[in-house]
Amino acid sequence: MDDCHGPAVATPLPPVASGKQHVVAIVGPPNSGKSTLFNRLTGLRQKVANFPGVTVEHRMGRAKLGHLREIFVVDLPGVYSLQPRTEDERVTHDVLAGTMKGLPKPDAVMLILDSTNLSRHLSLAAPILSLGLPTLVILNMADDLHGRGGEVDAAELSKQLNTPVILISASKGTGVEKVFEFLNSAPHHLPPKPPLLQLPVLQDVPKVRDWAANMSRRTNFRAPAPPLWTRRLDGIFLHPVIGPLVFLMVVVGVFQTIFAGARPMMDAVAAAIQTSGKWIEGAMPDTPLRSLIVDGVWSGVGSVIVFLPQILLLFLFIGVLEDSGYLARAALIADRTMARIGLQGKSFIPLLSAYACAVPAIMATRTIENKRDRIATILIAPFMTCSARLPVYTLVIAAFVPEKPLLGPFFGTRAAALLGLYVLGFLAAIVTARLLKSTVLKSTRAPFILEMPPYRWPTVTSLLLRLIDRARVFLRRAGTVILAVAIVLWVLANLPLHDGKAPAIGDSIAGMIGHAVEPAIRPLGFNWKIGIGLITSLAAREVIVGTLGTIYGIEGTTQSMGLQAALRHDLTPGGAAALLVFFAFAMQCMSTVAVVRRETAGWRWPVIQFAYMTVFAYVFAFLANRIVSLWF
């Protein structure tokens, strides 16, 4: 569950505290190309990690220096200063000061700055140089600087700052060999001498800015012409009429991709899991072990792995949007609408993603810097109708709602019922967001500040590394939490043994638990069988379909007429409505609980969220049962 200590790390990093490893930190303002450089240096030998007790993530990786020598590289959050005001700044400050738990003080620092905006970015050099650590100043985006007619004298800047300065282009790879040279000799570096121009008082922003301006003037810095292409593209993407149209097309594109586009791949994965399951079934003797592996592990873990293509496609989309710079424009366009429910523009894409799956959506909230807005977004994301709810919705709607045309041949009563459930989840999210933002997560009055980076081509390497990282996180969870839940459920459904054979489901431990919870769920119109389904669906919502199939002794497919008939026999229309409402609101998903714990660095929020959503679901399922029972 905890990705820092997961056993299945693809590229295990040796313990940092071994004493012999040298650590070099990469620091820089946002959008200075930190991550691109980090990817160049470490490639696949990297992973995302959270420091204990903070939600800010950082990336750790190993740079190969030849002769089996390696050096640790830490990619820190983007900051403009080291004044510890936000959590990002505090983490960067603490790591560089050597006070961060679990990480030794870095042996050296690489300060990466955007050379096209040098006079402002140099402001960060003042606090970094005052740390007294060996420092390499990297002026990035050299190609962009020269392409727009800018000029900078790296040798002169080096003389002025009294520390090595190099000019590179991390995205093109030019000059990166000089970074490796620095890393190679990092353990032998001496602390830098103070710069020729005395460092300013660090707390005084205008003074620091003046220092930076003086410094860049002394090095004959010629600022480049304004980014023409960015201006032109913004003329389209932020056009009062065309802009929202493009935005709408992007939104529909994302939605369509994660729903329809991922479908063939998901079907292929499902088929592969089924075929391999059959193959294992055929290759093993008929023992309880076979049942555990095929029915428990294979189908349990498989039902989650099916979502991998969807998640990867979504992150490919988000990666392209973020790296190209469009995400900032989308956030700008969505901001006013999101502000109405107390959130902000950057919450939009994560909430849209939650329609596919809350897990990647919650991971995608990392683009929201405002901590309260981020937590509010995380807390409402599971209300969005994720694709795991669809099998449940389809089954119950098909069993209870007769198909009649409402608006032409394509929109009938069943489609209306499904749409109604989507609206229901959306309304619950809005109500919850308003509630949160007017009480516990009332904004800190921190102003909404959104930087508009210039448009850039996303690089294939950075997109691929991102996808590999997300796939790793997802599969590791499927291999740990979900695996454990699947095994436990199988054991509960197959014990105690009767004459050496698995019991009927009603006599199993799971059945006993179902009977035990029956009094609590009877007001909703559910019997003990649904109770077992509710419990197994804690692992993942769609599991209830398979469970009910097992309980009714029927092959558990959503299309099965037998299962629909069995449900109609066991549930009143009121109970069916209650079941739908319960699934619309309850947080029946261990993966989501696990990812919320990881992203909020603690159990507090996932516990509150789980309790809130369960109570919410119970109350409204009860009301649905009562109201529907009045008519039917």
Add this chain to the structure above:
Amino acid sequence: MQIGFNKKSPAASSEPRNLTALKKGETGILDRIDMSDIDAQRLMELGFLPGHTVTRGHAAPGGDPRVFRVDGSEVALRHETAVHLILR
């Protein structure tokens, strides 16, 4: 936080011009930021420094938030924030 010395009382008849007064493409010179220390410092780090020029860029549909060009970069601010950035 008050930066600069042009402090006017809010009761003054002529309200000081703030960033929201800038039309698209218009440029003004920032005088001070009427916000808490922390927020003002953060805005200054992004380039909203007293004495520096600010140019109004594009805006979201409906006119809020607006993009401002400042010190070599572009930053979007909501109306509620922009009113606290006072022009000379």
